[in-house]
Amino acid sequence: MYYSFYLNEQMLVENWDYYKDANWLLRDCLERDVTRTPEEKADYYLKHRKINPNNDWMREYFKSEEFKQLQEQYEQQMLDIEMERECSEDGMYYGRVPNKPRIVQTYEDMQGSSRRKSLRKRFEYQAAKNAKRGRKLRQINEVILYKSDIEFIKAETEKNRYTLKQIKILFGAVFFSRMHDVKWTRLGTEWKRKQFEACYDFTIRGDKEHNDYKAVNEVFEHYTDWKENTDRINVRTKWYYNIGETEFDWIYPNFDNKDEIAYIFKTTLENNRLDLGKLAEEVLPDIREKYCDRCGISFNPSSNRQKYCEECKQEIKREQAAERKRRQRNREKSYKTEKIKI
Numbered sequence: 001m002y003y004s005f006y007l008n009e010q011m012l013v014e015n016w017d018y019y020k021d022a023n024w025l026l027r028d029c030l031e032r033d034v035t036r037t038p039e040e041k042a043d044y045y046l047k048h049r050k051i052n053p054n055n056d057w058m059r060e061y062f063k064s065e066e067f068k069q070l071q072e073q074y075e076q077q078m079l080d081i082e083m084e085r086e087c088s089e090d091g092m093y094y095g096r097v098p099n100k101p102r103i104v105q106t107y108e109d110m111q112g113s114s115r116r117k118s119l120r121k122r123f124e125y126q127a128a129k130n131a132k133r134g135r136k137l138r139q140i141n142e143v144i145l146y147k148s149d150i151e152f153i154k155a156e157t158e159k160n161r162y163t164l165k166q167i168k169i170l171f172g173a174v175f176f177s178r179m180h181d182v183k184w185t186r187l188g189t190e191w192k193r194k195q196f197e198a199c200y201d202f203t204i205r206g207d208k209e210h211n212d213y214k215a216v217n218e219v220f221e222h223y224t225d226w227k228e229n230t231d232r233i234n235v236r237t238k239w240y241y242n243i244g245e246t247e248f249d250w251i252y253p254n255f256d257n258k259d260e261i262a263y264i265f266k267t268t269l270e271n272n273r274l275d276l277g278k279l280a281e282e283v284l285p286d287i288r289e290k291y292c293d294r295c296g297i298s299f300n301p302s303s304n305r306q307k308y309c310e311e312c313k314q315e316i317k318r319e320q321a322a323e324r325k326r327r328q329r330n331r332e333k334s335y336k337t338e339k340i341k342i
């Protein structure tokens, strides 16, 4: 599912027309909004949702018997399943919403006003549930980064020779830790990783060959033997297993070291949608620096593949030339000796 991470969701809802994000996100935020009544939420949604382009063939299809059946089926599913949601302690939740038939979605968008009643019901139902569980809109207005955070990232990069992508991911994990003010960053489910990954404008590969997550991998475990152990673990873990989840947690070792403030991030209309890659470049000015594979000093590479600093590069070139000459001499020598033998 397409996702974008907003630091201040109240700001997001208030300024929905500025962002024009996906309709499901607007519904999802409105469900957790405590400033509006279900009535107001339904009106707000219908006024601000994105409307799909009107297609003539679709209009015809909506009148058909086939569509009516599909719609009935979906309504039943809505009642049975969609309202069942599981909520975690830190307010992130895992929706068990079945893939909504696209055609029903389009119908809802086109026939907006006639859906008002069911929308209102949905918000009413959700409000009662949220009140019980304490689910509300995320409202982060400020994130403070310390000097020790920057130093930590630099030291880890130097020690492990991280790539630009890996540095950005490590920065993101540190940022999440400071943002929630928790030592443990729980990226333990696919859903949470999706939220995290949505903060980057590049794809993150977590597999063994392209391990972009290497920088935050300390406690990353693939529970490959879960199959054998499913009988002994709790229901929730079992559920993760069933949908192919792997646990993924990161502990920030430098968490308690809150020294001098290095950077204060303030949420504004423009940066509300978190872009960690961009932010990393802003906060870490020497993010593009690399460490020489030979002498270890930092340098500014002219290309992504450059491994050595300028000095070592020249030295290596000289050494290679000398090596070539030496080999050539050896070849000539052996040729001469062979000649003499004959």
Ligand SMILES: [Zn+2]
Pocket: 292, 293, 294, 295, 296, 297, 308, 309, 310, 311, 312, 313
């Ligand atoms: Zn060097």
